[in-house]
């Protein structure tokens with residue numbers, strides 16, 4: 001299952017951060033996912049408890065923020081939002097566009113429980 005392996009590498013990354021900061025556990029993980037990232041947010045949510053079981057992130061919540069799909073137009077220079085299946089300029093309709101955002105999966109922040117309390121990194 002594709003999303004489970006994505007989740008496992010995400011948990012690896014989160015655990016590294018938690019260990020670096022001497023955290024006791026992870027409270028929440030915030031992720032930004034674009035519509036062209038190839039990741040299905042719902043499946044990621046389902047896979048998360050399995051991937052995090054037995055790790056410092058076992059009790060944590062996965063928060064997924066959807067990134068907008070944006071293209072920059074090479075004809076008129078406008079930056080507009082587009083549909084995943086139809087990457088045309090929203091201003092002039094040109095198909096000579098460049099993807100600005102929408103294919104990313106970024107770890108935005110991690111909320112950690114440390115001896116001093118809650119810590120956002």
Ligand SMILES: [Zn+2]
Pocket residue numbers: 073074075076077078089090091092093094
């Ligand atoms: Zn345009």
